[in-house]
Amino acid sequence: MARVRGRDFIDALAFVRETYGAEAVERAVSRLGAPERSRFEAAFREVEWYPLDLLVAFLRAAQAALAPGDPTFFERQGRYAAQRQKESFLSVMVGSAEARVATAPTIWRMFYDVGRLEVVGEDPVTAVSRIHDFPATPELCRRFRGIWEGMASTPAHPAAAEETRCVLRGDPFCEFSLSHEA
Numbered sequence: 001m002a003r004v005r006g007r008d009f010i011d012a013l014a015f016v017r018e019t020y021g022a023e024a025v026e027r028a029v030s031r032l033g034a035p036e037r038s039r040f041e042a043a044f045r046e047v048e049w050y051p052l053d054l055l056v057a058f059l060r061a062a063q064a065a066l067a068p069g070d071p072t073f074f075e076r077q078g079r080y081a082a083q084r085q086k087e088s089f090l091s092v093m094v095g096s097a098e099a100r101v102a103t104a105p106t107i108w109r110m111f112y113d114v115g116r117l118e119v120v121g122e123d124p125v126t127a128v129s130r131i132h133d134f135p136a137t138p139e140l141c142r143r144f145r146g147i148w149e150g151m152a153s154t155p156a157h158p159a160a161a162e163e164t165r166c167v168l169r170g171d172p173f174c175e176f177s178l179s180h181e182a
Contacts, residue, residue: 002052002114002135006044009055011081012062013044019076020066028062049113056137063139074139078146079153086151094151097124104129118173128164131174136167141174148176157181 016024029040036057044050063073086094093103101124108117108131115134121127129148134140145161152159157180165175 002112003049004052004055004113005046005111006048006050007046007085008081008111009044009050009058010046011084012055012059012077014084015077015080016062016066019080020062024062024066027065028058031061031065032057052112052114052135056139059139059143074142075146075149078143078148079150080146081143082147082150097152100124100151101127125180126177128175128177130165131176132172134167134174136174138168141166141168144174145176148178152178152180 013025016028020027025040029037032040036054039050039054040058059074059077063070067073090107092099093107094100101119104119105117108115112134116132118130118132119127120130131144141163145163148161149159152161159178159180161176161178163174164177165171165173167174
């Protein structure tokens with residue numbers, strides 16, 4: 001079973017609460033099955049491991065309850081999480097394009113216990129990120145797009161990520177490339 005750190009849950013809950021209001025988390029959780037709902041009765045611990053499927057189920061429920069039909073929901077949640085993490089404990093590791101390229105595989109391992117992140121290319125501006133052996137879902141792919149954008153954006157230079165390859169389309173890995181607006 002694939003697992004993710006509690007930090008991802010904490011950021012997902014904060015995104016829902018801050019974007020949709022104080023009762024929004026309850027509305028989303030109420031759409032989950034009883035076993036999944038019970039996990040939300042206690043606080044998530046930042047460094048604890050939790051099932052990745054539970055995060056996906058929560059995000060799907062949140063979108064269905066709070067933003068049905070919003071095609072940007074998962075990207076926005078990813079950008080939000082990246083921004084929070086970038087402003088706190090990851091700041092040194094992602095403070096520059098060079099640092100992001102060098103530390104990306106390590107950061108991946110900090111959050112996910114499956115899959116592997118590979119950065120291809122020596123130029124931080126044109127390097128691409130490849131995710132291997134990860135249980136992709138449409139929601140996670142869109143969320144990762146938002147994460148890459150959030151990690152690489154600065155107030156002066158917003159980043160845009162494009163998924164150029166995806167295992168859901170039959171590719172051997174998911175690949176993201178970044179570009180920056182002037």
